[in-house]
Amino acid sequence: MRGISIFLSAVFLLSACVPEKTKVDELMSQMTLEEKLGQLNCLVAPRGAVTGEQQSTGVAEKVRSGAVGSLFGRHDRDELMAWQKMAVEESRLGIPLLFGADIIHGYRTTFPVPLALAATWNPESMERAARISTVEASSDGLTWLYNPMVDICRDPRWGRCVEGAGEDPYLASVYSETMVRGIQGDLKADDEILACVKHFALYGASEAGRDYRETDMSPARMYNEYFPPYKAAVDAGVASIMSSFNDVNGIPATGNRWLMTEVLRNQWGFDGFVVSDYNAVGEMVRHGIGDRKTVSELALNAGVDSDMMTEGFVGELAASVKEGRVSMKAVDQACRRVLEAKEKLGLLDDPYKFLRCEQNRIYTDEHRKAAREIAAESFVLLKNDGTLPLSKGKKVALVGPLADAGAQYTGSWQGAAYDDCRSLLAAMKEAGCDFVFAKGSNMLEDAELEQAACRNRKYVRDPRSESQMIREAVAAARQSDVVLAAVGEPAWMTGEASSRTSLDIPQPQKRLLEALVNTGRPVVLLLFSGRPMTLEWEDSNMAAILDVWYGGSEAADAILDVVYGRVNPSGKLTMTFPRNVGQIPLYYNMKNGGRPAKTDSYKRFSSCYMDSPNSPLYPFGYGLSYTTFEYTDFALSADAMPSDGSVTASVKVTNTGSRDADETVQLYIHDVYSSMTRPVKELKAFRKVRVKAGETVEVSFEITPDLLSWYYVDPFETGAPQLALEPGDFEIMVGPDSSTLQTLMLNVLE
Numbered sequence: 001m002r003g004i005s006i007f008l009s010a011v012f013l014l015s016a017c018v019p020e021k022t023k024v025d026e027l028m029s030q031m032t033l034e035e036k037l038g039q040l041n042c043l044v045a046p047r048g049a050v051t052g053e054q055q056s057t058g059v060a061e062k063v064r065s066g067a068v069g070s071l072f073g074r075h076d077r078d079e080l081m082a083w084q085k086m087a088v089e090e091s092r093l094g095i096p097l098l099f100g101a102d103i104i105h106g107y108r109t110t111f112p113v114p115l116a117l118a119a120t121w122n123p124e125s126m127e128r129a130a131r132i133s134t135v136e137a138s139s140d141g142l143t144w145l146y147n148p149m150v151d152i153c154r155d156p157r158w159g160r161c162v163e164g165a166g167e168d169p170y171l172a173s174v175y176s177e178t179m180v181r182g183i184q185g186d187l188k189a190d191d192e193i194l195a196c197v198k199h200f201a202l203y204g205a206s207e208a209g210r211d212y213r214e215t216d217m218s219p220a221r222m223y224n225e226y227f228p229p230y231k232a233a234v235d236a237g238v239a240s241i242m243s244s245f246n247d248v249n250g251i252p253a254t255g256n257r258w259l260m261t262e263v264l265r266n267q268w269g270f271d272g273f274v275v276s277d278y279n280a281v282g283e284m285v286r287h288g289i290g291d292r293k294t295v296s297e298l299a300l301n302a303g304v305d306s307d308m309m310t311e312g313f314v315g316e317l318a319a320s321v322k323e324g325r326v327s328m329k330a331v332d333q334a335c336r337r338v339l340e341a342k343e344k345l346g347l348l349d350d351p352y353k354f355l356r357c358e359q360n361r362i363y364t365d366e367h368r369k370a371a372r373e374i375a376a377e378s379f380v381l382l383k384n385d386g387t388l389p390l391s392k393g394k395k396v397a398l399v400g401p402l403a404d405a406g407a408q409y410t411g412s413w414q415g416a417a418y419d420d421c422r423s424l425l426a427a428m429k430e431a432g433c434d435f436v437f438a439k440g441s442n443m444l445e446d447a448e449l450e451q452a453a454c455r456n457r458k459y460v461r462d463p464r465s466e467s468q469m470i471r472e473a474v475a476a477a478r479q480s481d482v483v484l485a486a487v488g489e490p491a492w493m494t495g496e497a498s499s500r501t502s503l504d505i506p507q508p509q510k511r512l513l514e515a516l517v518n519t520g521r522p523v524v525l526l527l528f529s530g531r532p533m534t535l536e537w538e539d540s541n542m543a544a545i546l547d548v549w550y551g552g553s554e555a556a557d558a559i560l561d562v563v564y565g566r567v568n569p570s571g572k573l574t575m576t577f578p579r580n581v582g583q584i585p586l587y588y589n590m591k592n593g594g595r596p597a598k599t600d601s602y603k604r605f606s607s608c609y610m611d612s613p614n615s616p617l618y619p620f621g622y623g624l625s626y627t628t629f630e631y632t633d634f635a636l637s638a639d640a641m642p643s644d645g646s647v648t649a650s651v652k653v654t655n656t657g658s659r660d661a662d663e664t665v666q667l668y669i670h671d672v673y674s675s676m677t678r679p680v681k682e683l684k685a686f687r688k689v690r691v692k693a694g695e696t697v698e699v700s701f702e703i704t705p706d707l708l709s710w711y712y713v714d715p716f717e718t719g720a721p722q723l724a725l726e727p728g729d730f731e732i733m734v735g736p737d738s739s740t741l742q743t744l745m746l747n748v749l750e
Ligand code: BGC
Pocket: 102, 146, 198, 277, 278, 496
């Protein structure tokens, strides 16, 4: 009897130890090598999978034969349904497809571009935007968003800075984890789908701000300044990561085993899948690494699981496995990761889960209301002599080529239908404002470039001469009390492949501004931009400057909300605005060096320019309000703390004006003496608070060891760098922006 019970318990124990076969295991046990490689293949879905004609495209044949794991770039639910049916009903194993898309700042309801969304300094607004975008996108059948982009960027010449959260590792990390949460939730509901953090890694440091160029960087800078937002996404459970186009210290990121396996998986514990950027595997041929077979092997062996658009994995790797250049284990691992993502989504149980939404969840009144509020919150008031907000009684001259170009207001990665984006002109008409309109100039000097930058978004170049258009605008200004000048960059003057060497407002528009200033009327500059611009002349000559970025589908109404004072602006910059291009790269968290310049005037043998101050025009974290704030009673709960302890920093913020407002209180630290050189200040926390007119709010921050820690990375030593705190003195700073700070000293004991 006793023997039997021992035997039964042993059987029980054994069966408890053997993990149950999952759906992924079952599938994998039936898959051929070619089918496994097929799961790694990610292709653009050609237009219209619905009709017979379109189904005969090469992609359809590949889907039927199990040679495609995911499709991207199509948004139409009927089309996606047709593709899914094809995969499920016509391929041998019926494995459903993932449907990816670049839903970057909104699906049809479009939110401000990421650089602007980050300028809200409000994680709730970021999450709300991400959630709504995902609800809309998933209700049309999408299951995988190529979002968020979190490449730190300190060079505004690089057009893609518009897609990220700016120059700061901490703010970008908050943005990164918040977006992942907003997109993925816990990946259970039918509106929670895969996020994809990109572009891993260091793409924002492309040399000279030119897209697709190389990156060369010390590991200490990587770990402390450029890696944190990618890591924040991993810590938040991001399901996928996209490799970047650039090389990193000589090895293309897409074939870089140190990045894709050592850092990402071994050090950070990432357990999702890595997709290459668009043809990034194939582009390693032009990087000079080898032919298509060599680079495909390199990418898979490095840790890239899915190949977007090269078809190198599906085309080359079966032979490589046979030749022993790629192991079956590596193919299995990549295939498993892609299948696990499908399983997490619930697609292996229900391939049509995201394709049967019955409610209208797209472009609803509620979503549009959110987009309008968030757009208004993202605008940054850079200058104001009191002209803003306008009172209703003022007669306005609305001028500028962006005043009647609503389709440009979404910036790059268009979500909204062009007709959804009301222009300022239309919004002012509808609101019954007292105004006259004159276009005043074309967008750019060069007609061909203008077409490219406007991407034909219904923008028609005005055939009239420049002088005629300016004359008309000047006449409009003369009849008015104030000028609203809607000028700046058309939508695709920032974004991918949109690098610039000048950051001036394009010349025809600048000449228009000069003519308007000469009328003596106050000119309010409504700046459309996706990057920091050089605005020294504007700062001296405009009555007010409001950076409205690309505010999305509801931008026009949001702009009027701020211009007429229904909303008090609260956005703050997330990238430094230089005075001139020669200062670039210019960022607030720089180091002191051994001969720092103490003032902005030239001093020989100190670190400065002969022909320009060092200081920016507008610093990181800067943004005005229609009210004023006073910061008082900055205090630390103790001036010393043990290295495993904490102290509280507090400050009182008083609204000394007459309007209620939101203020973002910022906390920076500086490690005074350390074994590696450290930045002069680093943002470590912030809080956005509502302060009513005349009232005072106390804001406090807990200063814990992690805020004071950093990675010591000696490039000549191996091993995973660890975050560590070096005891000693730290400057603790608070204030409204990175250059207006009060400082207290904190001593961290051994
Ligand atoms: C971009 C990615 C994008 C991909 C797919 C690439 O050119 O770099 O950001 O997700 O295309 O559209």
